[in-house]
Amino acid sequence: MQALVARYGGPITALMIFTSLVWVLGLLLLPQLTMIDYSFRPALPLAEIGGPKDVYTLENYTFLFGNAGFLTIFAKTIWSSILVTIAAFAICYPLAYYLARGTSIGRARLLIVALIIPYWINEILRTFAWMLILARGGLINMALMELGVIDQPIVFLGQTPTIVLGMVYAYVLFMVFPIYNVLDTLDKAQVEAARDLGAPWWCIHWRIALPHAKPGIAVGCISTFMLAAGSYAVPTILGGPQSRWFTEVIYSQFFEGMNWNRGAAFAFLLLLVCVTFIVIMMRLFRVSLGEVAK
Amino acid sequence: MSIGESVHLENVTMRFGDFTAVDDVSLEIEAGEFFSFLGPSGCGKTTILRMISGFNEPSAGRVLIGGRDMRGSGPNRRPTALIFQNLALFPLMPVWENVAFGLEMRGMARSARRRRAEELLDLVALGNAGDKRVADLSGGQRQRVAIARALAVEPKVMLLDEPLSALDLKLRQHMRAELRAIQKRTGVTFIYITHDQGEALTMSDRIAVMSRGRLEQVARPDAVYNEPATPFAASFVGEANIFQGRVVGLSAEEVEIETDLGRMRARNGGDLRQGDRAMLFVRPERSSIALGGDGGRIEAELVEMEFEGSFINLRLRAPNRQPIMVQMANDGGLGEMARMASVPVSFAARAAIALPEGELAHQ
Numbered sequence: 001m002q003a004l005v006a007r008y009g010g011p012i013t014a015l016m017i018f019t020s021l022v023w024v025l026g027l028l029l030l031p032q033l034t035m036i037d038y039s040f041r042p043a044l045p046l047a048e049i050g051g052p053k054d055v056y057t058l059e060n061y062t063f064l065f066g067n068a069g070f071l072t073i074f075a076k077t078i079w080s081s082i083l084v085t086i087a088a089f090a091i092c093y094p095l096a097y098y099l100a101r102g103t104s105i106g107r108a109r110l111l112i113v114a115l116i117i118p119y120w121i122n123e124i125l126r127t128f129a130w131m132l133i134l135a136r137g138g139l140i141n142m143a144l145m146e147l148g149v150i151d152q153p154i155v156f157l158g159q160t161p162t163i164v165l166g167m168v169y170a171y172v173l174f175m176v177f178p179i180y181n182v183l184d185t186l187d188k189a190q191v192e193a194a195r196d197l198g199a200p201w202w203c204i205h206w207r208i209a210l211p212h213a214k215p216g217i218a219v220g221c222i223s224t225f226m227l228a229a230g231s232y233a234v235p236t237i238l239g240g241p242q243s244r245w246f247t248e249v250i251y252s253q254f255f256e257g258m259n260w261n262r263g264a265a266f267a268f269l270l271l272l273v274c275v276t277f278i279v280i281m282m283r284l285f286r287v288s289l290g291e292v293a294k
Numbered sequence: 295m296s297i298g299e300s301v302h303l304e305n306v307t308m309r310f311g312d313f314t315a316v317d318d319v320s321l322e323i324e325a326g327e328f329f330s331f332l333g334p335s336g337c338g339k340t341t342i343l344r345m346i347s348g349f350n351e352p353s354a355g356r357v358l359i360g361g362r363d364m365r366g367s368g369p370n371r372r373p374t375a376l377i378f379q380n381l382a383l384f385p386l387m388p389v390w391e392n393v394a395f396g397l398e399m400r401g402m403a404r405s406a407r408r409r410r411a412e413e414l415l416d417l418v419a420l421g422n423a424g425d426k427r428v429a430d431l432s433g434g435q436r437q438r439v440a441i442a443r444a445l446a447v448e449p450k451v452m453l454l455d456e457p458l459s460a461l462d463l464k465l466r467q468h469m470r471a472e473l474r475a476i477q478k479r480t481g482v483t484f485i486y487i488t489h490d491q492g493e494a495l496t497m498s499d500r501i502a503v504m505s506r507g508r509l510e511q512v513a514r515p516d517a518v519y520n521e522p523a524t525p526f527a528a529s530f531v532g533e534a535n536i537f538q539g540r541v542v543g544l545s546a547e548e549v550e551i552e553t554d555l556g557r558m559r560a561r562n563g564g565d566l567r568q569g570d571r572a573m574l575f576v577r578p579e580r581s582s583i584a585l586g587g588d589g590g591r592i593e594a595e596l597v598e599m600e601f602e603g604s605f606i607n608l609r610l611r612a613p614n615r616q617p618i619m620v621q622m623a624n625d626g627g628l629g630e631m632a633r634m635a636s637v638p639v640s641f642a643a644r645a646a647i648a649l650p651e652g653e654l655a656h657q
């Protein structure tokens with residue numbers, strides 16, 4: 001603080017602090033608090049807001065647990081997001097290891113660029129591309145029919161596995177790069193020392209590379225899980241009535257059911273799950289918040 | 295504890311693309327020997343060590359350990375343990391797990407591993423550091439953990455890549471003695487890399503002096519110092535006054551060389567013949583300020599005197615402006631010399647060695 005004043009002078013420091021406060025309080029904290037406040041109030045007609053019926057209640061929350069349909073979607077969203085995270089990790093760890101250790105720097109750069117280029121295209125467009133591939137008359141079905149493997153098109157769209165696939169595709173980069181970054185700092189001599197002491201390749205991963213990569217894995221898993229659980233575009237485009245995502249439920253509460261209070265309660269529950277996931281991951285990988293923020 | 299095995303290199307060559315890092319090296323290192331590779335940076339020392347440990351296969355030639363051809367055996371299947379230049383300890387494991395890592399890989403039970411690790415830590419005088427984190431150790435302690443970790447797998451051959459280069463002088467001297475003691479106690483063959491000649495001279499049974507991927511000389515430390523085989527070895531190890539010229543006379547053991555500074559005589563160290571271009575080397579401590587000396591005599595001008603206590607280094611300049619060094623014992627008679635306009639430097643023919651002209655080390 002004093003350092004800031006010394007460096008930029010009083011007025012500028014005051015301005016910086018003021019704008020930061022406006023940002024954090026006005027644009028982040030207050031809206032969230034308002035939503036939480038909403039979530040504990042009943043949905044009332046405009047006239048009755050602030051009236052005698054407008055009291056704090058848990059009914060928006062208990063509603064979810066009383067509604068088997070919504071509860072299933074909620075559980076499935078979380079479970080599928082975990083699956084997305086696991087699948088993304090299974091794909092990204094070997095890829096990141098190869099990029100960081102298994103190839104020349106030039107080749108690695110080329111591959112990284114190749115990985116990033118698809119992400120220049122908007123997430124919605126990328127997901128539409130998958131729709132074209134997986135649709136009833138899409139690329140895969142056409143090819144399989146041509147080859148005579150099947151005679152009826154397979155229904156991919158609207159299935160949960162398809163959504164999981166679409167999300168893995170949409171979010172792999174958020175898993176690859178954190179892991180790549182930490183593996184890149186792994187000293188080559190450590191891998192060689194382990195090998196020299198008799199470690200087989202899988203043991204080198206288990207005892208040396210994976211422990212070293214823990215902070216990156218934690219960051220990758222947290223980002224991927226949060227993105228998957230909060231995803232709206234992918235389930236809307238690739239999904240169907242049987243594969244609804246909890247974000248879609250929240251959306252419909254807000255804008256179709258016009259029940260902001262219940263929507264807020266649902267959103268808050270999803271947020272709680274995500275925070276719980278972060279805490280579990282950090283415990284599991286024994287990394288601190290500071291390391292994750294890096 | 296394990297007993298060492300021999301290491302033979304047979305015409306070993308290592309090429310990286312069209313660059314030859316190690317060029318046709320043949321060498322027999324005996325079981326239980328403390329053998330050092332000494333040479334300037336980039337001369338191929340690490341590359342040789344990596345071929346012995348199995349991280350690189352030679353482009354040509356063979357590596358034999360204990361008489362067995364090692365081609366095709368990876369580092370995890372050779373009876374060697376490598377201590378890396380930067381030690382490469384595992385920072386996420388406590389000290390004892392570092393030491394026990396090799397045993398873990400061999401499937402030893404946890405409690406037995408722990409016991410063995412403690413024994414090894416005792417051996418390197420780190421008895422109570424087993425549960426510490428690697429990051430909390432001092433440089434010298436880390437060094438010893440690396441040694442214990444390598445000893446744990448009971449290697450027949452221990453390979454050390456400049457393991458002391460990161461330590462300060464005092465600790466380095468201490469660790470030299472300690473390494474040597476561990477080698478004696480275990481009987482393991484030690485192959486040691488350094489570009490510090492003092493280290494190589496004090497620790498080794500034998501030294502290989504290398505330059506640009508080739509062996510210049512393989513000999514005992516005193517022989518490398520007193521009987522250098524090539525101009526490179528003579529100028530890389532220790533200080534030397536160097537005089538160039540042409541052979542004008544030959545006798546049974548000695549040669550006479552015509553130099554810019556007159557005729558000089560020296561032992562014939564390299565089969566010199568009449569008329570050959572030759573280089574004459576004489577160590578500063580074997581040159582003296584005197585009129586006698588049947589090897590050579592130069593009237594030099596005194597430039598500087600460095601007082602080192604028990605001895606004195608004199609820096610002089612010959613008439614052709616070539617620098618000359620003389621090291622003499624401190625006999626108390628200094629003042630007189632400082633007043634002399636020109637100083638007679640001489641040496642005995644026995645003290646000097648003449649070699650065929652060749653490349654010198656840049657120092």
Ligand SMILES: Nc1ncnc2c1ncn2[C@@H]1O[C@H](COP(=O)(O)OP(=O)(O)OP(=O)(O)O)[C@@H](O)[C@H]1O
Nearest residue numbers: 310313315333334335336337338339340341342489
């Ligand atoms: N993998 C490699 N690819 C290409 N060139 C290499 C490779 N490894 C070593 N070299 C080259 O081989 C030469 C010898 O290298 P080496 O590491 O053996 O030197 P060194 O004697 O250990 O030097 P230092 O004392 O600096 O460690 C160097 O010129 C180096 O650039």
Ligand SMILES: [Mg+2]
Nearest residue numbers: 339340341455
């Ligand atoms: Mg080296």
